[in-house]
Amino acid sequence: MSGQYNLSGLKKGKYEDTFNGYLSAKYPVMFLPILFDEERLITEFERLPTKLKKMVWFAATHVNSEWNVPLVLTHIFRTKNEQNEFYSGDKKYQENPWSSPHQDYRAVDIRLTDMGIKAAKELAEIINDLFPYDEDRTRNAALVHDVGLGAHIHFQVKRD
Numbered sequence: 230m231s232g233q234y235n236l237s238g239l240k241k242g243k244y245e246d247t248f249n250g251y252l253s254a255k256y257p258v259m260f261l262p263i264l265f266d267e268e269r270l271i272t273e274f275e276r277l278p279t280k281l282k283k284m285v286w287f288a289a290t291h292v293n294s295e296w297n298v299p300l301v302l303t304h305i306f307r308t309k310n311e312q313n314e315f316y317s318g319d320k321k322y323q324e325n326p327w328s329s330p331h332q333d334y335r336a337v338d339i340r341l342t343d344m345g346i347k348a349a350k351e352l353a354e355i356i357n358d359l360f361p362y363d364e365d366r367t368r369n370a371a372l373v374h375d376v377g378l379g380a381h382i383h384f385q386v387k388r389d
């Protein structure tokens with residue numbers, strides 16, 4: 230299967246070349262659907278940087294084919310007010326507020342209940358392997374965490 234990628238589901242020509250640049254033959258792919266928890270996420274997804282879209286497409290394929298579960302996006306964009314509200318009970322945030330990559334369309338959250346924590350961590354590892362945050366891997370591109378709303382998978386890309 231080396232170097233053979235089924236690109237159905239992608240707009241052929243537009244992404245094909247660059248996409249192959251991200252993948253090794255280790256993970257042959259066939260693209261499968263992404264589910265959106267809320268309708269607004271569909272529009273938000275369109276605004277994501279191409280690299281982040283590719284990460285989600287790849288992840289959807291992987292969880293469908295490996296574990297036979299759907300990939301469900303639960304969160305993309307967050308306003309500053311929503312960020313403040315989100316951390317309203319956090320003392321550290323009150324003293325020194327930080328911004329979230331969700332505030333500029335650089336992050337997505339994925340539900341992990343369908344796949345379970347072990348599979349979620351495995352998925353995060355694969356994503357970090359294939360789509361490093363930057364050359365020096367100063368941050369993780371994918372992580373499993375719980376920041377108050379229950380454990381989920383978070384993907385992020387560096388600001389351009």
Ligand SMILES: [Zn+2]
Binds near residue numbers: 331336337338383384
């Ligand atoms: Zn997140």
